[in-house]
Every structure is written in structure tokens, then in C-alpha cells.
Amino acid sequence: MSLLEVKELTKNFGGLAAVSNVDFVIEENELIGLIGPNGAGKTTFFNLLTGVYVPTEGTIEFEKDGKKILLNDKAPYKITDLGLARTFQNIRLFKELTVMDNVLIAMHSKKGSNTFHSLFRTPTFYRVEEKMREKALELLAIFELEKKYDVLAKNLPYGEQRRLEIVRALATNPKILFLDEPAAGMNPQETAELTALIRKIQKDFKITVVLIEHDMSLVMNVCERIYVLEYGRLLAKGTPEEIQKNPAVIKAYLGGD
Numbered sequence: 001m002s003l004l005e006v007k008e009l010t011k012n013f014g015g016l017a018a019v020s021n022v023d024f025v026i027e028e029n030e031l032i033g034l035i036g037p038n039g040a041g042k043t044t045f046f047n048l049l050t051g052v053y054v055p056t057e058g059t060i061e062f063e064k065d066g067k068k069i070l071l072n073d074k075a076p077y078k079i080t081d082l083g084l085a086r087t088f089q090n091i092r093l094f095k096e097l098t099v100m101d102n103v104l105i106a107m108h109s110k111k112g113s114n115t116f117h118s119l120f121r122t123p124t125f126y127r128v129e130e131k132m133r134e135k136a137l138e139l140l141a142i143f144e145l146e147k148k149y150d151v152l153a154k155n156l157p158y159g160e161q162r163r164l165e166i167v168r169a170l171a172t173n174p175k176i177l178f179l180d181e182p183a184a185g186m187n188p189q190e191t192a193e194l195t196a197l198i199r200k201i202q203k204d205f206k207i208t209v210v211l212i213e214h215d216m217s218l219v220m221n222v223c224e225r226i227y228v229l230e231y232g233r234l235l236a237k238g239t240p241e242e243i244q245k246n247p248a249v250i251k252a253y254l255g256g257d
């Protein structure tokens with residue numbers, strides 16, 4: 001089976017179908033874009049896949065070690081543990097903690113670190129902590145944040161806060177990384193740098209990246225396949241070339257006939 005298979009996924013909020021009957025399939029090591037006009041259901045879709053919301057209908061299945069795992073009713077931390085990590089549209093960092101601590105907390109949330117060793121500060125505890133710090137610095141270096149390891153997150157410039165969010169997600173060692181508008185609020189230069197970084201991590205870490213993005217040049221440049229939502233429904237899917245030519249997509253974005 002595929003790495004992730006979503007079938008007939010629906011989420012209703014009262015009378016509103018925020019996501020409606022969506023099929024979505026991703027394979028290992030892909031770079032996928034999820035686009036659509038405002039309110040199309042993109043963030044709700046991410047929220048369903050990462051356990052923030054329970055689907056009204058449909059199934060979400062993830063393949064791990066040759067087994068299908070149903071994610072429908074799994075808690076967010078379990079889903080992270082299985083290998084699905086995400087960032088949020090609005091930056092969610094521990095603003096009063098250092099860059100390093102932000103990354104270490106993300107690692108701990110995954111590792112289920114041993115309470116005995118942590119409580120009694122055994123030699124094993126210090127060894128594991130040291131390894132985590134080394135790994136954290138390696139990840140920070142990819143995003144040119146390693147020199148800022150002891151800076152409080154709130155004191156980083158905006159673009160660096162967004163990059164730190166991605167480092168935190170990567171620190172959980174994911175198979176799939178969901179990025180919700182990673183370039184929001186960035187200037188063109190920062191966006192171009194981020195685009196290159198997303199490509200690099202997808203290749204180097206051999207992960208699948210799914211990104212929601214309004215910046216069309218980023219999406220068309222970086223994504224291999226694109227899914228388009230409109231009013232919660234799947235409007236189109238295909239390569240960037242196919243999507244750019246698709247009359248229904250053009251109509252959804254530009255209006256008119």
C-alpha cells in the first residue's frame with residue numbers, strides 16, 4: 001500500500017462540510033502541495049491527518065513496517081510517535097525558552113524518555129541528553145540556527161522562528177512532514193531560501209513533505225504533485241503543469257467562467 005491513504009474523508013462543523021469526501025494518497029519520499037482558496041479546508045485537512053480533529057466520515061491509513069494503521073481516532077502525540085509531524089500556520093514555539101530547549105522538548109515528546117533515568121539523573125540520562133543535544137545542533141545547523149542555540153525563541157526574527165518550527169517538527173524524526181504555510185509573512189529572499197531548504201530536507205532525510213502554501217511560485221517550483229481543494233472538496237490533482245492548465249482550478253482562483 002501507499003505510505004498514507006485517505007479515503008472519503010469528511011469533517012462537518014454543524015451544517016458546514018469543511019472537508020468533504022476527499023481521497024488523498026501519498027508515497028514515500030514525495031513533495032506534495034495542498035492548495036485552494038481561503039476557507040477551502042486545507043488546515044482542517046491537516047488537522048484531521050494529525051489527530052487534532054476526529055473525522056466525521058472516512059478513513060486515514062498509514063503504513064508502518066508493512067502494517068496498515070488506522071489513524072482516525074489516534075491522539076496527536078501518538079500520531080507524532082508513528083512518524084507524522086507538522087508545523088502550524090500561526091507559529092507555536094515556547095517563546096520564553098531557548099532555541100535549543102525548543103528542539104529538545106520536541107525530541108523528548110517523541111522518545112518517551114525513561115522516567116527513572118530522568119528522575120534520578122543517572123549516567124544514562126546524561127548520555128542520552130548529550131546525544132540529543134548533538135542531534136539538535138546538527139538539525140539547527142541545516143537551518144543556520146546553530147549559533148543561536150541559547151537565544152530565547154521570542155528574540156529570533158520572524159523568518160528564523162518559522163525555520164525553528166520546522167526544526168522542531170524534524171526533531172521528532174518523521175516519515176511525513178506537514179508544513180502549514182511555511183513561507184507566510186516571509187519576504188521573497190527568505191521564501192527562496194526556504195524553498196531550497198524544503199527540497200534539501202525532503203531529499204536528505206528521505207521523507208515525504210506535504211505543504212499548504214499560498215505562494216504559487218513556491219508550490220509550482222518545489223512540488224511534484226499538487227492537490228487542490230475548494231469548498232472542502234477535491235477540485236483537482238496532478239503535476240504542477242497539469243494544475244496550472246486545469247480550467248476548474250483557474251476558475252476557482254480567478255473567478256468567472
Ligand SMILES: Nc1ncnc2c1ncn2[C@@H]1O[C@H](COP(=O)(O)OP(=O)(O)OP(=O)(O)O)[C@@H](O)[C@H]1O
Pocket residue numbers: 013016018036037038039040041042043044045
Ligand atoms: N473549529 C472549527 N469550527 C467551525 N468551523 C471551522 C472550524 N475550523 C474551520 N472551520 C471552517 O471550515 C472551513 C475551512 O477552514 P480551513 O481553515 O480548513 O480552510 P483553509 O483552506 O485552511 O483556509 P486558509 O487558506 O484561509 O487558511 C472554513 O469555512 C472555516 O471557517
